[in-house]
Amino acid sequence: MDLSPIKVEIYRERVAKLQEMLRSKGLQAFLILTHENYRYFIGDLRHQPRAIIPAEGEPILIIFTQERKEVSLVTWVKDIRTYNHVGEMMKAVHDYFADEKFEKVAVEYLFSVPYFLLDRFKRTNPQVEMVNGNDLFFALRMIKSPEEIARIEKASNIADAALKKALEVLRDNLDRGLTENELAAEVEYFMRKEGAESTSFPTFINSGIRAYSLHGNATAKTIEADDVIVINLGPKVEGYGSNLARTVVVGKATQEQKQLYEIQQEAQRLVLEALRPGIKINQLDQIVKKHYAAHDLGKYYLGGFSHSLGLAFEETPMPTIFPRDSVIEVRENMVLALGHPILSVSGRGAARLEDTVHVTADGFRPLTKSIKELVEI
């Protein structure tokens, strides 16, 4: 699948839409400190992304002096301010905001914005009120363009292939004592060979007693006979991630494990059946809640079954992080991950299956397409 580059006009349009929102909210600028928004509005990737989009006029980039030539080649933005060290970078932002027109500026309240950094910007610019700008950029990022969906679809294809690869590696290496870390290394290498630029989260390989984890990672633990393994893959293509999780059993699954998995699989099926524009995120959650309750599993319901994804591994709507996102309505061209929370019952079993789907006018189109059933290997 060849991806055509995203055109400059698209970035200009995104900036223009954001500027309209800034003006309508009485905000004079948006300060970008994350890779996600730098990529979304500017179209480039810097290790330390720093940009300002004023409510009127052209965006400005703040970059290391010796990167100016490269940046001017790769970006459409003309106003480039430079710095040599962090102090000068802070000063560049300060000097820009020194103009008295800047009273209220939107900033990002995201996982990827460090407390000390935003705190320092606030202290350096005490005359500027820095307000949560998530609603603005997520209003745009929530609805994906065809270019964005193509990238998530390519990432989803890689995730599907990588799951197959993971099962192969498991089958071929179980006897010699494969660790979670070794499996993660093989799968991540495979994903990059297939065209992923990286992953949007560290690969989860949660095996045995670790399978009950809410989240996860990969450790030096050896994968053993009878282990349940929860695998979660998040390959990224040009910034856009996919999300695929499956549950695997080494050997034969117990009856309890099978039952739990089937209940979780049915939960996802029920949510997919209901998924269409107009339904609210918390209505999707209610379906899961009722379904768990009908199976006497009410207390294992964790909420937040569905979340959006794209440039970030979780983005609005992301009800487990921002509870008020629960009331957001599903809309056409959202991309959602369904099956975020695990059905985990310590000592009995653990079941996760999470898929990435593209919401269409009358339902959805699956982007990840791996086998849904519990895998025994």
Add this chain to the structure above:
Amino acid sequence: MDLSPIKVEIYRERVAKLQEMLRSKGLQAFLILTHENYRYFIGDLRHQPRAIIPAEGEPILIIFTQERKEVSLVTWVKDIRTYNHVGEMMKAVHDYFADEKFEKVAVEYLFSVPYFLLDRFKRTNPQVEMVNGNDLFFALRMIKSPEEIARIEKASNIADAALKKALEVLRDNLDRGLTENELAAEVEYFMRKEGAESTSFPTFINSGIRAYSLHGNATAKTIEADDVIVINLGPKVEGYGSNLARTVVVGKATQEQKQLYEIQQEAQRLVLEALRPGIKINQLDQIVKKHYAAHDLGKYYLGGFSHSLGLAFEETPMPTIFPRDSVIEVRENMVLALGHPILSVSGRGAARLEDTVHVTADGFRPLTKSIKELVEI
């Protein structure tokens, strides 16, 4: 190199030392939200690390209900509070701090603490003043124990081997059009095969015009004839990272490139010559500043030549992020990376060489040991 596990007594000692500092500063607790401190004081790795060390008494962990059994097996901490979703996790912290004895609590001001998360803890616990606790835990983490140094040394050996591997991959694949991403994928896979659990930062492969970058990453750019390539590797072993950077030229280096590299190599040599307990971080910087000035390169001096590392890729002293760290004195058993900033002169050349060293009673012991010279391939 086999690493013996870190003993429970070591974690208890670290906690006891921190508690002593908390009491001496009139603080009632330390709230841990980062992997680094969770690993340092608790000895475990959770996707979302949440722990509280009170000034008196035992630490508490706040974990997902279904992880209780696993956590009780892997940790020495007895007081485990559980939650099912983020709201309950916030409430667990709130309930703990509801005791009126908690007036001032230390928190982490680190890259890995998200603004919105700490902000939410502040809002949820308005009666508690949350103060910057970096000085406390860094007073401990700054000086490494033999167990920690052994891990950084193993990571350093992996970094050295990975640099060789990178050069091999470059030599073998240049003709077919190798991209930066492809090279990064090969090198990261190799490092994990050699025993790295992951990397403490995304591998930098900055080639051609990208070599001038202050930081970097790896992109879809093809590596071409005459490219200067800056490679920076950060493998991690049981949480502890190493830092190794080198500069490579595809083909023959220009005279200017050679000169710049020699100047940078000499800068590192001069710093290493001066490095011993008692010298201040900014005195090391002054050596580089003078040396650049003597070569008419004063304006390319970026500061922050040396920084500490360990559980984080940069930790105190880290003068480029926290300028006041500049006045810290080097001490025995610090582990430092020397050569952090690039000597970058757009259009002329780019030179970086960074090594990890262990500060000894009368100087230093190199941990990374790769060839220092500019490599032409």
